[in-house]
Amino acid sequence: AVVSTQSTGGGDRYKFSRRPIIPFLQQVPPDVLLQTTRVDPLMPPTEQQQSHPPTPRTWSVGVQTIYRESGAQTEPYTPEYVTEKGTIPELLTLASLSYNRGLPAGLAEVEMIERAREKRTWEQSMPGLDDLNNLPKRRAMMEELERKEWVIREKEIEKLQQVRLQVLKQILDKRENDNNKTNTERLNAIWSKKQVTKEGKFKKMRMENIKSLRKLTEKRENVEGKLSRRDVVNDYSSFASQVYAPQTRVGVFLDRGSELYNVKNRYLNTYEGLLELESFLPDYVTQPRIKIPSLATGKGGAQKRFKKRQRELEDTAELIRVEKEAQFEVKAPPRFLQKVVRPPPRPPTPSVEVPSEEEENRDLAVIFLQQILRGRAVQNMMQEGKEKRMELIDELRSTEALKPEEEKIIKEQKKEARGTQRKQRMMQHKNELAHEILEGMAGRSVGQMADFLSKELVRLQEEQRIHAFALLAERKRRMQEAEESGWRQVEERRRLEEDEIWRQMVNCHQGTMDSYLEEIITRSVSKTADEQARAEIHAKAEKINEIAYDIESRRDRLQSEDIVAALVYSFLLPEVEKETLREEVKKEQRRHILAAHSVIHGQSAEIERERSSSSGTGPES
Numbered sequence: 001a002v003v004s005t006q007s008t009g010g011g012d013r014y015k016f017s018r019r020p021i022i023p024f025l026q027q028v029p030p031d032v033l034l035q036t037t038r039v040d041p042l043m044p045p046t047e048q049q050q051s052h053p054p055t056p057r058t059w060s061v062g063v064q065t066i067y068r069e070s071g072a073q074t075e076p077y078t079p080e081y082v083t084e085k086g087t088i089p090e091l092l093t094l095a096s097l098s099y100n101r102g103l104p105a106g107l108a109e110v111e112m113i114e115r116a117r118e119k120r121t122w123e124q125s126m127p128g129l130d131d132l133n134n135l136p137k138r139r140a141m142m143e144e145l146e147r148k149e150w151v152i153r154e155k156e157i158e159k160l161q162q163v164r165l166q167v168l169k170q171i172l173d174k175r176e177n178d179n180n181k182t183n184t185e186r187l188n189a190i191w192s193k194k195q196v197t198k199e200g201k202f203k204k205m206r207m208e209n210i211k212s213l214r215k216l217t218e219k220r221e222n223v224e225g226k227l228s229r230r231d232v233v234n235d236y237s238s239f240a241s242q243v244y245a246p247q248t249r250v251g252v253f254l255d256r257g258s259e260l261y262n263v264k265n266r267y268l269n270t271y272e273g274l275l276e277l278e279s280f281l282p283d284y285v286t287q288p289r290i291k292i293p294s295l296a297t298g299k300g301g302a303q304k305r306f307k308k309r310q311r312e313l314e315d316t317a318e319l320i321r322v323e324k325e326a327q328f329e330v331k332a333p334p335r336f337l338q339k340v341v342r343p344p345p346r347p348p349t350p351s352v353e354v355p356s357e358e359e360e361n362r363d364l365a366v367i368f369l370q371q372i373l374r375g376r377a378v379q380n381m382m383q384e385g386k387e388k389r390m391e392l393i394d395e396l397r398s399t400e401a402l403k404p405e406e407e408k409i410i411k412e413q414k415k416e417a418r419g420t421q422r423k424q425r426m427m428q429h430k431n432e433l434a435h436e437i438l439e440g441m442a443g444r445s446v447g448q449m450a451d452f453l454s455k456e457l458v459r460l461q462e463e464q465r466i467h468a469f470a471l472l473a474e475r476k477r478r479m480q481e482a483e484e485s486g487w488r489q490v491e492e493r494r495r496l497e498e499d500e501i502w503r504q505m506v507n508c509h510q511g512t513m514d515s516y517l518e519e520i521i522t523r524s525v526s527k528t529a530d531e532q533a534r535a536e537i538h539a540k541a542e543k544i545n546e547i548a549y550d551i552e553s554r555r556d557r558l559q560s561e562d563i564v565a566a567l568v569y570s571f572l573l574p575e576v577e578k579e580t581l582r583e584e585v586k587k588e589q590r591r592h593i594l595a596a597h598s599v600i601h602g603q604s605a606e607i608e609r610e611r612s613s614s615s616g617t618g619p620e621s
Contacts, residue, residue, distance in 0.1 A: 094113070119145075122145060128424060130424070130427070
């Protein structure tokens with residue numbers, strides 16, 4: 001059995017509400033509304049009543065809205081119509097208008113309808129063609145009407161031109177916005193490229209700065225420039241040294257040559273090799289057999305702890321299941337019982353004070369006066385509607401109230417009117433022919449003149465456009481020439497710079513080559529001269545040695561003393577003479593220096609004396 005749960009809100013709210021009992025056309029709202037009884041006094045007793053089916057819980061109720069059926073249609077319906085013979089209703093003049101094509105009528109349609117009414121009034125007031133004296137008046141009226149139509153047409157043309165100018169202005173604004181957007185995007189792209197270039201330069205400058213700082217730090221650590229040996233103990237004791245953490249900038253790449261250590265084996269790189277390798281493995285590797293130890297045979301507190309944890313988990317699962325069932329539990333309805341809907345008890349009848357006769361008469365008079373005013377208001381509304389639709393009422397009366405005698409009179413009047421109309425049409429046809437001939441002649445001359453003027457205007461416009469194109473082409477050519485001249489100057493300047501660079505490089509290389517050759521030649525010359533001088537010195541030394549040895553072998557004591565005396569005379573005495581000469585020169589120079597000092601100090605003392613004397617006599621003067 002499925003039991004539907006109902007709530008006092010949402011979709012079941014209507015089951016707990018009752019429609020109010022309001023009397024029909026109640027003019028004065030009552031103070032208290034009593035609920036009517038559910039028991040009909042004319043019904044037979046309960047014992048004689050027949051059983052009826054139970055009242056359904058829901059039923060359909062029709063309502064009336066404030067919207068018409070035409071408000072829900074996509075396009076209003078236009079019924080067929082039939083007009084009386086000889087009548088042309090005013091509504092048929094609007095047959096060309098339809099929904100979304102002039103209807104609903106706007107300001108332009110209302111102006112058109114008013115102009116059509118004025119034109120029909122003017123046609124009715126125009127004099128006939130049977131009197132020749134009225135022809136000038138008729139021509140003047142036609143000219144006036146034509147002038148008015150031209151004025152209206154010019155206003156319409158001005159409106160169209162204003163609309164076109166507005167559209168053109170919007171198109172130009174859109175094009176300007178698109179151009180601005182394109183320029184902005186282009187500038188943003190250029191700015192982004194410049195930013196990337198700037199970031200690259202900044203990064204390069206930062207790297208150069210770091211490199212320079214590193215070099216300066218290293219130079220500062222070793223100011224004297226002494227070479228120090230590597231301390232192996234410190235390198236291996238510090239984990240931040242180059243031994244454990246080598247730096248890439250020093251030239252150490254840890255992953256260089258790592259491909260040499262890759263294992264290339266057929267058993268590991270191919271599927272067939274893997275199958276073959278797997279075939280060599282025993283079964284217990286690919287099919288492991290695990291035996292789960294049983295706790296039943298265990299001894300000690302492990303089995304007790306396991307059973308206790310198992311009971312706790314079972315109790316927790318049981319509590320969760322009971323809470324879920326209690327949350328979604330649906331009470332089963334009684335099987336043989338049905339709910340008896342009892343009407344609510346009637347509220348106690350309120351007591352109302354009985355009003356006096358004067359108050360009751362006054363209330364009745366006020367009610368009667370309200371009824372009169374409301375009826376008069378309804379009459380006024382009907383009269384206003386009648387006055388607004390008087391033309392339609394008159395038209396309906398004229399079409400519905402015709403009698404047979406009046407119809408005969410109207411037929412005779414129609415025959416006479418048709419005869420006069422036929423004559424008027426003949427005269428009008430002749431006048432129109434003559435007017436058409438004159439208008440054709442004037443139209444041809446005016447058309448030829450307008451054609452000439454339009455062609456001349458087109459020619460002038462084309463000439464101006466061609467002139468503008470020529471000016472634009474000339475301006476573009478000058479701009480291109482200026483750009484090309486700028487490019488040419490830049491190219492010539494770059495070529496001169498490259499030539500000068502090449503010349504300087506060639507001169508540098510030539511000078512370097514000359515200096516290199518000169519240095520080689522100088523070194524070779526100096527080396528050759530050195531070798532020759534050494535050879536000559538060796539030869540002379542050998543000769544001198546031979547002579548000295550020969551003299552030494554032949555000399556006696558006196559000759560040795562003479563040699564010693566000559567050496568003393570040639571070495572010691574010249575040195576003593578040099579010292580005495582230096583002392584004399586110093587004495588002479590000291591004498592001149594003392595004289596110069598005395599002169600300078602004497603002059604400075606006189607100057608100070610004069611300055612002090614002048615400063616002392618200054619304030620008195």
